[in-house]
Each structure stands twice: as C-alpha cells, then as structure tokens.
Amino acid sequence: METQTASEYNEVIGLCKELFKKKTQDYGTAWRILRLPSLTDQIFIKAQRIRSIQEKGTQKVEDPIKDEFIGIINYCLIALMQNDLAADSRMELTFEELEPVYDKWVEDTKDLLANKNHDYGEAWRGMRISSITDIILMKLYRVKQIEDNQGQTLVSEGVIANYQDMLNYAVFCMIKLNQNDH
Numbered sequence: 001m002e003t004q005t006a007s008e009y010n011e012v013i014g015l016c017k018e019l020f021k022k023k024t025q026d027y028g029t030a031w032r033i034l035r036l037p038s039l040t041d042q043i044f045i046k047a048q049r050i051r052s053i054q055e056k057g058t059q060k061v062e063d064p065i066k067d068e069f070i071g072i073i074n075y076c077l078i079a080l081m082q083n084d085l086a087a088d089s090r091m092e093l094t095f096e097e098l099e100p101v102y103d104k105w106v107e108d109t110k111d112l113l114a115n116k117n118h119d120y121g122e123a124w125r126g127m128r129i130s131s132i133t134d135i136i137l138m139k140l141y142r143v144k145q146i147e148d149n150q151g152q153t154l155v156s157e158g159v160i161a162n163y164q165d166m167l168n169y170a171v172f173c174m175i176k177l178n179q180n181d182h
Helices: 004-027 034-057 066-082 095-120 129-150 159-181
Strands: none
Touching: 004 066, 004 095, 004 159, 034 066, 034 129, 066 095, 066 159, 095 129, 095 159, 129 159
C-alpha cells in the first residue's frame, strides 16, 4: 500500500523527471563535463537564491522558488548518476540510457526517506520551508568540506548520503509548497 508521503514523493519526482527528460532532449548531457564539486556549487546557487528570496520577502527574477527546488532535486540526481558513471568517459548519453540510473537513485533515496520517516515520524511536515532550506545549505557546506578533504571523513557520512538527504529535503519543500497551492 502506498502511503500519502510516497504518493506525494512520486508526484514531485514525476515532475522533476519529465523536466530532466526534456532538458536532456534539448541540451544532451552537457552536465557530464561537471565534476562533483561543480554540481555541489550548482545546488548551492539554487539553495542560496531560495534563502535570499525568503529573507528579502521579494524577488526581482520571476522564476518561482519551486523551480529552484526542482533544480536541487535534479542536480542531486545528476551528482548521484555522475558518481555512478565515473568510469564511463562518454559525454553524450541518451535519456533511455540514463533513465534506469535516474530511477535507481530515486528508489534508493525514497527507501532512505521511508526508513527515516519511520524513525522520525514525518517530523518534516511540522518544519518551515525556510528551516529546510537552511538544512540543505548546511549539508552543502558539509559536502564542500568533504570535497575539500578529498572525500575523507572520520565519523561522518560521505557526499552520496548528503546528496540523498538534500534531494529528500527538496522533495519535502515541494510537497509543502504544493499543499500551500491547494
């Protein structure tokens, strides 16, 4: 049986995947040139814009905040796929080649969410979008530190787990924003 959260999650990811598919058709896989730290910085730019708009209460560029959360989700998935494809030197991959890798990371990350939701009792539903944005930024700073240390950690989870957490937090924000629209 699918839970409400799983259904909402699938709806958000469906939107993100459709955009990823269209951008792959438009641009190919130009993102293959990016190293993981560059992808981390792309996610940072999106999260920082969200926080800036939240703090100022206004925006001058009309791109909606939802689009930034979609970007965070897709850039996290691109980073996870890029990590998997490290040994594949091809610059151009088709959407059909990428779709199973995209779907694998979505499923792995959704499973992580289900386990954490069990333990935390869906605490994210009581959080503010601004707090979740701050957590995404904190995780980005953690990832940057890990990357600056050449991936070495003493007791902390690595970059992959942090990308997955950021992906899930961005999905939470999309779910909350979708609820505010209704």
